[in-house]
Amino acid sequence: MVGTPFTRRSVLLSAGATAIAGTLGLPSIAWSQSDRFIVGALNPVSGAGSPYGPAMQASIVMAADEINAAGGAAGRMIEVIGEDTQSAPDAAVTAAKKLIEVNKVDAILGTWSSGVSLAVMPLALAAGIPQAVTSGAPQISELDDKDLIWRFNASNVLFGTAFAKAAAAFGFERPATMAFNNASGIGNSEGFTEAWTADGGEVVAEVVYEPNRASYRSELQRVMSANPDVIVAGSYLPDTTILLREWYQLGGTNKWIIPGWAFGPQLVEALGPDVLEGVIVVDSISNESAASYDHYAKMFAENAGPNLTRSVYSTIAYDMMITFGLAIEAAGPGASIAEINAKIREVASPGGTEVFTFAEGKEALKNGDINYQGASSRLDFDEFGDAKPDFAAAVIRNGELVRSEVITL
Template sequence: MENFDQTRRRVLASGAALLAGALLPAHAFAENKKEFRIGALNPITGAGGFYGPGMQKTILMVAQDVNAAGGAAGRMLRVFAEDCQTSPEAAALAVRKLVSVNRVEAILGTWSSGVTLATMAQTNPAGLISMNTSGATAISHENTEGLAWRFQATNERYGQGFFRAVEQEGFEKVATMALNNPSGRSVLEGFTKEWEGVGKKVVESVIYEPNRPSYRSEVQRILSRQPDAVVMGAYLPDASIILREGYQTGIPVRWLMPGFVGAPDLVKALGKEATEGVMMIDIIMNDGSAALERFNAMYSEAMGQPGSSNLYATMCYDMVLVLALAIEAAGPNASTAQVNEKIREVSSQGGTEVNTFEEGKEALKKGKISLVGASSRLNFDEVGNATQDLGLTVIEDGVAVYKGKVTV
């Protein structure tokens, strides 16, 4: 694409073969039944920039694997990649291009909840499939057409995880802080519902605006209530500022936040002392599965980093496989709606377990399959949400130490 910046060119360099046709006018391939067009809409820049390049790279690599195996139902996957900039406004423009110019049938890998909701506002009316790694409860409410598939735990579930962690640690005075967006607010709603359900009250709650250089007044307001712990719905940029300013007060408090803040980057930004004892709730990858082993090998070779560094890339890995197997199951002339109907069928339990596209393609000839994902087992519920297991990690001496599964 002609507008790729230097970062995007680096990320997509090895995906040139997939993108080679992306500049052709839509009519040049609109009637081509040998293609299934996918939009990869990922946060190459913005708050999700730590994860986005790996997410987009993974979509491209898995699509290449599917194509090398003869395609899905004989259809080659053609990927059109865009940077959502972790911005709903930028995402809306990118989606408009993907839908109206590139004529995609599915959009994969939206990260933040605001971006996912902005995407669904266009994909739902157009009858297109969307797959996301977002948590906001509103995504389920807006999934009226059954076209959106969530590979992330809901933020309500994250909130329940925070409640269990707080309960386990014996904290009694708890405050909450959240970024004023669908993701941040819904994390706190999930926690507060559980906390108040056992007869307790949040001692203070603050909703703050993004992109501010300081949150000192909000931090002082929270810490003036002398909480034992502060539950946060945050992204890395705002969490870094808040923890730095909280540490500077010298007031002891434990901070709890979602794992997507990113423990390594938080430590890198603030150092060991300011991050000591920070607690994070995040999804547990599907450890021990052949799918995760294959993803880890693919990701580390391509990105020079361990696969465990990018949970959201594992979800993108699963997205392409689920979609490709749904296309395979639906057949070569299937409509987008018919492909969508097969997504739950190829991923729910009860069939022959498969870990790769090749295994699934062969097993479909004999009957029902169940794709074992790298991120989870992908057993989607009635509103398209994968049910993920959660775990607790604590930053100790600059390292995120896994403490065990959190039952919700």
């Protein structure tokens, strides 16, 4: 990490320095709220999300720089304060408290994993500031009673729907589901079953399994005795490893559909290409054909340094900052947080002029409504504040993902 332009420490230091300078100059909060918009970049810099967090934080800073370079949003400069969730709810809550109470942030961007997002949400809702999340749990929509939570990724229910589309596209007729017993895994399975049965299909077996068991043989034998042609898993990497290994050992012949976050090089290393051959992996994809995606990819390549990797999540984090910038611009000078929050859906919904960068959007806002086409997805927030990305189904061939279908819902 040391030596890259955007380490967590450098973000913190620069943000801290600016904050101190601001306080010394004019210690009134009213001043800060009309001249600056302070963003808390609360990302998984360490822990399970560490492959994504540093690039997410860097992408938020890049987007803020882009907004500031265009003269700011409605006369305000964006200031980013980075914090680490450690991919754990308790650490995330401590960091969020600090951001809200000490740094007086106006928004929290980029919480990753449902456990973390759900833990931080009550703090954001109580403080009356918007929070942008990358997490899938359906409860995030249900608990957001103030319309302050923006999900820049698909909910698990939507993932389940994409799984159903993929299963239909591959011609399966007798699916079974296996879900990890948490909000995300069960959300996936329920979304799948709902979409599949709505189209007149039948789910031959449904099993919810506990984490951290020594074996999943009994669960697998139950599912396999129903003779499914595909098992749709709402799972994570460690349990997927165990499930697929035991399924292979038991002589399973059906296919599998697994979520993108359950696949990785470790899975191939653990099981070998033979076991994985033909397994279908469904994941949300970035808005690859949009100009905003090219813009972001180019900017990331130029600024991020060699140690950061662009991902679906870093692309989402970038979109979060740009969308908030456009909402601030749309709300006009001196707008309150509530007024800015109310503009978020508006600047990224069908109907307005399609724009692909902050500068374009700022210009177009002078002439009416805009529709920001994100780098991660078209956004198009629904009534729950959830974005609607596209999905891709890929088939594992010789240990590599080979994309076969793009699924648009």
